Amino acid sequence: MSHFIVRRVAVLGAGVMGAQIAAYCANAGLEAVLFDLPGEHGGSVAAEQAIERLDALRPPPLATPRHARAIRAANYDDDLALLGECELVIEAIAERIDLKRALFGRIAPFLRHDAVIATNTSGLSVHELSDALPAPLRARFCGVHFFNPPRYMALIELIAGPDTEPALLDRLESWLTTRLGKSVVRARDTPNFIANRIGMFAMLAVMHHTTRLGLGFDEADALTGPAIGRPRSATFRTADVVGLDTLAHVVATLRDRLPDDPWHPWFGEPEWLTRLLARGALGAKSGEGVYRRDGQRILVLDGDDYRESAARIAPEVADILAERDPAKRLERLRACPHPQAELLWASFRDLFHYAAHHLAAIADNAREVDLAMRWGFGWAHGPFETWQAAGWRAVAEAIAADIEAARAMADVALPDWVTARDGVHETAGSWSASDRRLHPRTALTVYVRQSTLERVYGEHAPEHGDELWRNAGVRLWRRPDLDPRVGIVSFTTRAHVIGEEVLDGLAEALARAARDLDALVIWHEPPFTLGADLAQVLELCDAGEHARLERMLERFQHTSLAMRSCAVPVVAAVHGMALGGGCEFLMHAAHRVFAFESQVGLVETGVGLIPAGGGSTALAVRADRLARLTRSGDPFAFVEHAFAHVVGASVSTSAPHALELGYAREADDIVMHPRELLYVALVRARSLADAGWHAPLKPRDIVVAGREGIARLEAGLDDAGAGGRMSAHDRRVARAAAVALCGGDVAAGTAVSEDWLLAVEREQFMALLGTPATQARMRHTLDTGKPLRN
Known part of the structure; x- marks a missing residue:
């Protein structure tokens, strides 16, 4: 084979x-x-x-x-x-x-x-x-x-x-x-393998200590979720989501197949779980488990009945969890007399103890355990990473003291290798308890495709990349180990939003690429970008700098067009959200490489604006190109499709969905593993350059839907307004989108230039930007992260 x-x-x-x-x-x-x-x-x-x-x-x-x-x-x-x-x-x-x-x-x-x-x-x-x-x-x-x-x-x-x-x-x-x-x-072929073995024990330990300390189940969840780098479902809510019958089955597997495990006495069904199962309360799938919804209220099991969930972390424990130093944080938890702190220390202690005792049996090395818990249970750090970050020797001594004092869940000493070492992860590899040496990472060539490997605490990543240029919003660099002649542009702003500094930086990067490189890739860790810098736009609005805003918008359009017309191919490598102006950028790239889980869309109507960084123009041009393939040549049907998604601020739920929305093309690449995105984008950029790619000609004689198209789209808005689905300002924004997509106040079938379309979308955008309602929407979104309907 x-x-x-x-x-x-x-x-x-x-x-x-x-x-x-x-x-x-x-x-x-x-x-x-x-x-x-x-x-x-x-x-x-x-x-x-x-x-x-x-x-x-x-x-x-x-x-x-x-x-x-x-x-x-x-x-x-x-x-x-x-x-x-x-x-x-x-x-x-x-x-x-x-x-x-x-x-x-x-x-x-x-x-x-x-x-x-x-x-x-x-x-x-x-x-x-x-x-x-x-x-x-x-x-x-x-x-x-x-x-x-x-x-x-x-x-x-x-x-x-x-x-x-x-x-x-x-x-x-x-x-x-x-x-x-x-x-x-x-x-290794042991019961429940790695993630379920460690993860299930971690849940059982929390459940045991919660009951022992008399804490509420919701209280334990408040403590064992994001507060310690674990998912929001934490412990008991995770049990509900997984299914309490499934939980019981996994516990039974541990109990039946691991009779000699030193922790075997704890592999039993908690009494509350037995009671819930007996009455058919299986968790989320049955509507009742540890938690139950009563209208808008969330109820939590308390004895034989339910009460309203109102858990909070005690102030002194919250103060400890806010401690940035992992060693001080765990030390303070151990010393704190509050039951919440004791729950956390005891749960960590028994988890570390269990993982160290069983490492040799279940995994080749400690890295496999830590990565399994990250990838399979959503933990920010695995048990060995957490232990090592908190000070390996000091924590080992504390665990040993608790074992000696019979406070631990099992009366078995830590393995001898624990006290002989000062951690399990190093750059050279991770500790294998079975053959007592460090195991380096796998040499499989598939991992060359990953731009960065996921590292564990204590393992230092090699430096990759040479910086060629940067400004306040953009970094231009390259990966000589992958392709020294393809540049990489990474936005450095918060959430990679696009403001004046990004527009300036991207323009410079395009010019440098055309002069010194063979191709350019736009890539950074997700999100790709949340779009235009609304805070910067609002600041200019408040200062009354409308001329500067219009110049900024014109530069946005020119930057989009410069990506398309650059002398070298520009490839957009998209992972996560590419919204608003980010979607407009990728629409103008020579090629797109999407991570499968990519959320792409023109969402400007959500803040009372329309796509005006060349996005509306690009959709109008696309409608004309598609119409030319039909018998009638009428672009309206294609404009209507785009209008629905623009007005609805549709966002794709995946890269294939982005194709259905019209924000991707059949020829684009979809990468299943997000860490391969940069590699594939560099390969694609190289192949385009080597194939003699050249920029497409500027679109000419674009046939638009015109006044008649605007009227037809407005008729649909009348129905939505009459049905109470649109406010007056919603309608105004939607009409602006219709005008931009239909080419403005011209007859249907008129052929216009790209510059005409850009001027129309710019005019509509600026008119909306000057309204108090749009500015209120923008401000509300910045303050709350949610849209405002006004």
Whole structure:
């Protein structure tokens, strides 16, 4: 198997997890065959219904509803022959080893000779499952554990079986990373692997200490969420989201499969959990669990009943958590007598103790554990990073003292390597407790594609990049190790907003690129940009500097056009939000490379303005180009489509959705792993330069929808206004958008110049900017982050 190319994936099991894995494969441009049991009267009803339900799930597993077309429903009675067309088979049925083994025996005769077979088990023995396959297939079998929901959780745990071919794991890791955009850790074949093993213990420890200290469940959640670098769902709310029945199942797996674990006495169902399950309270999916909603009120379990949730962190504990020094913070928590502080110290202590004791058994090295908790549970830092940042030796001594005093959850000494070291992470590698040495990062070439690897605390990243020039808003630099002749422009403003300093800097960078480089890439960490600098615009409004504002707007337009007309190709590398002026910039780039999770849109109407950095003009030009491909040549239908998205301030929920909205093109690249974005953009820029790219000619004789188009769009506004869906100012803003998109006060079918269109959008923008209502909207958005309807 010198190449690993997958075009079609079979997913066995159309439950929520299996269906979402199939959906994610479809998002990545793969065909998926989703198998389940046949219906009572035959057919693939279960799989068909699972596909239909995908569009209703939240958060949405599909990038757009049309991606469901790439998923084919199948059943085990009639369609097993389809397995012969699949290069990868992922089993995702119920977590019962007998059912999984029986299914493997059934599908084995139908598999391709080179197919990879993977189980999505969350903690069953890959070794025991492998035994159910014929011997020739075992070399191509492994565990591939997706985390729920698959679209949004980065982690995949890759687990070798006893006979898995090592080279296959390398190829599969590379494929999962680039093709599916996942972050992979190698886990050992132990119950619940790494993330669930550590994460579940962390939850059990918090639950135990919460009960022991008499704290409320909501109080514990206030303490164990963002306050310590963990998700907002914290502990008990996470249990509700996961499902209390699922929580009980995972705890049972620990209890049944780890009888010799020193923490085994704590692997039991808490009494409150047993009571909830007995009455069918399964958490979020049943509407009742640890938490319950009562109208607008959130209630939390308190004994046998519920009370209104009103948790807060005690002032003295909040003061400790605000401490910037991790060592002082943990030391102060340990010394503080408040029960909230004791909960945090005790939970950290027992987590560190547990992770150190089991490191040798569950993972190759400490880095795998820390990254698994970041990627699979959303922690800002893994347990070993947190420990090392807080002072390894001092914390180890405190843990040892608590073990000696019988305050820890297990009466077992820390491993000897803990006291012999001063941390587990160094630039040279991370500590392996099994072979007692530092393990460097993997040498797989797929990671060359990542512009920066995710580093753990104590591991220093190498310096990449040479700075060529900078001003207050823009940095022009390059990566000589990747391509010394392609420049990279990065905005340095807050949220990468576009103000005068960015416009000046980008103009200079374009000029330098045309003179000294072969191509230019616009890239920085997300967001791409939140658009124009509203604070700067409002400041100029308040100062009455309208002429300066109009000059700034004209420079914005000229900068957009300069990107399009630059002597070298300009590639926009987009991750996260590209809103307003940022969307206008990327619309004028020679090419776009999107991270899959990109939110793109012209949102100016939300602050009472219209796209006027060349965006309205670009949409009018596009409408004319599309109309020329039709029999009538009338651009109105295409203008109407753009108008709906501009007035509605539509924002894409993904890169494929941006294509449907008209803010991306079919030829653009979509990158599944966001850390590969810069690499792909540099490669694309190089290929454009080497192919002899040249700037397109300036658009001429643009046929517009004119007065008639404006009137037709306004008729729709009349209906919306009569229905109470638009305020008077909403209507004024929408009419301005209609005027800009239809080319102003000219007859329908008139051919105008690009300069004409730019002047129209500029005139409409400035008129709106001068209104008190628009300025109030801008101010409200800056103050609250939310739109104002006035």
